[in-house]
Amino acid sequence: MTSRYPWARVLTALAGIAALLGILIVATPQLTDQRRIDADDDRDLSGSAYTATKNKLNHAAIDEHVRTHYPWLAPVYLGEAVTMTGDPGFSAWLQADLVNGTGGATYTLRIQNTGTEPFDGSFSEGCAWLEMDDGKRYYPPDVSNFNGWFVPSAVDPDTESKIALTFKFPAHERPASLILCLRLGKIHPTAQWSLNP
Incomplete structure (x- = not known):
């Protein structure tokens, strides 16, 4: 059965598309912000933990090298x-x-x-x-x-x-x-x- 008003279907479709675009426009910045926060959190946590571990290992290795290769005798x-x-x-x-x-x-x-x-x-x-x-x-x-x-x-x-x-x-x-x-x-x-x- 054909609608008497074919342009009504077009308008309904356009309204649905507009609603979908509105949702995307509202939701996308929030998702982008959340992704950025998550990425920053991941980078900070993994970066600082990695850096701290690396620095600790480097300092321990340097201290051990100095103690082994450059020992100071008691006065x-x-x-x-x-x-x-x-x-x-x-x-x-x-x-x-x-x-x-x-x-x-x-x-x-x-x-x-x-x-x-x-x-x-x-x-x-x-x-x-x-x-x-x-x-x-x-x-x-x-x-x-x-x-x-x-x-x-x-x-x-x-x-x-x-x-x-x-x-x-x-x-x-x-x-x-x-x-x-x-x-x-x-x-x-x-x-x-x-x-x-």
């Missing part, structure tokens, strides 16, 4: 000896003492290679310094053989060398620690002598 007093160990075959015995404390300070250092591998004992890379009470550091301008000769860079197994470390610093400064580090293979142990009684 000792001048005149006492320390034994520094590194990779297999690397070991050193060190003893420091004060020679002269006027116009700066000169320390004698006996180094003995107690391992089976040679190592650099010249302290040429700035791994010898005085730390003051206020935290300032003074590096030695002069590292020499105790007799004034050239300091050999390699300390061979079963040999001992004696060197002088001379530091210049202002008279009002007060040294707190003598700090020395060696490269023993891939490990760089650091020894410290307390200069305060």
